Amino acid sequence: MAGRPLSPIPVSTPPLLRALVQRLRDAKEASGKTFEVLAKDSGISVDVVRRALAGEAVPTLRTVKAITGACGGKEDDMARSWSAAKAEEVLPGARDLGPLMVSSRAELVESMIFMRIGGGYPPLHQLEKDAGSDENGRTRLPHSTLHLVLQGQIPPTEKLFIVFMEVLPVPDTKRRNWLDAHRRLFADAPARRAWGQPPPVVRDEPPALTSCEAAERALPRLERDEEIKWKTGQLKEPDDCELLGLDYLNSPAPDFLWPEYDEEELAAWEAEAAAQPSAKEHLDLREKLRAMIDRTEPA
CATH class of the missing domain: 1.10.260 (434 Repressor (Amino-terminal Domain))
Structure with missing residues (x-):
């Protein structure tokens, strides 16, 4: 597996990274070293060497210098190629400006x-x-x-x-x-808070209203709602029965149907009521019963 040749550099590889990888591959071929020998001389693993020469991502600067040194190349020259490839990866299209040219x-x-x-x-x-x-x-x-x-x-x-x-x-x-x-x-940049100082509390909502301000805003709305109810008939003046709690007197009578009785039934009830003892007889019976309980003679 270690002697397996490398695949071609992917077409999607950025130009500067492609140039860096190609230079690393050329240095390896010029040295005549296998991946095992190159890994041993550079102090890195075989897998790291293969990934650096694959062209799928920018290797670390330490890896590039180690491979270049093991192949007998110039590390500083290869480091410049690495910087260009890394800048292409991190800041594509940006230019490395000097301090006098920076304007933003x-x-x-x-x-x-x-x-x-x-x-x-x-x-x-x-x-x-x-x-x-x-x-x-x-x-x-x-x-x-x-x-x-x-x-x-x-x-x-x-x-x-x-x-x-x-x-x-x-x-x-x-x-x-x-x-x-x-x-x-950055002369006018806002100063950051000191160490240990809590961050300021930023509120997006408006400040809370006091009770008086809330009442002044609520009363006109309540008056407007009440006026609408008066006009639509939802409110009316109470009458005397409602004020005294007797509004049930104004409620309509229930639909009650009295039963119908014939003359014979009414006559029988009247006769039965006449046969009942009078109130005085009831009173006498109660007095006798009380006298028996008190063991006294009735007056």
Whole structure:
């Protein structure tokens, strides 16, 4: 498997990456080394060597230099080809402008990315580690903040920009010019909050109304709704029965049908009522019963 020849470079490979991969392949062929020998001499694995020569993605600068050195080529010359291919991948169509030619904030951020490419495009965590901490133990180049800066979401502070150039590193002869360009473009940028200070509370909704303001707005609306109900007949003046709670008297009588009785039934009921004892007889019976309970004679 290790001796399997490489496939042709894909047609979709960008031009500068294609040129870099072709130069690496030519260097390998000129050295006459197999993939195993080349991997051993360069200190990287066979799979890494094959991926670097496949042309599907830009390899790391360390891999390119290792392969070039193992093949006996010039590392600096190959590093320039790698920088061009990496810039084509990260910033397609952008130009690496000098500090005197940068005229916008976006171009300065692009220049920071070119600085990162010139330093081998190290990971942001590695840049944070290389920057170290200040006298208070705080990291000088937080990777999360640097990520937002390189994405163009927040402006780079002067302090962060200086540390960024020191870590990569940018030559001292260019740092002053780059710092002047930063001050020229970000002079009116809003200052970021100090360390430990909570972020400001931003509310999109309007401020809350006081009770008086809310009442002044609600009363006209209630009056307008009540006027509409008066005009449509939903409201009316109450009468005396409604005020006294006797509105049930005005309710219509239920449809009640009295039963019909014949004369014989009415006569029988009257005779039965006449045969019932009078109220006085009922009273006498009650008095006798009470006397029996009290064991006394009735008066």
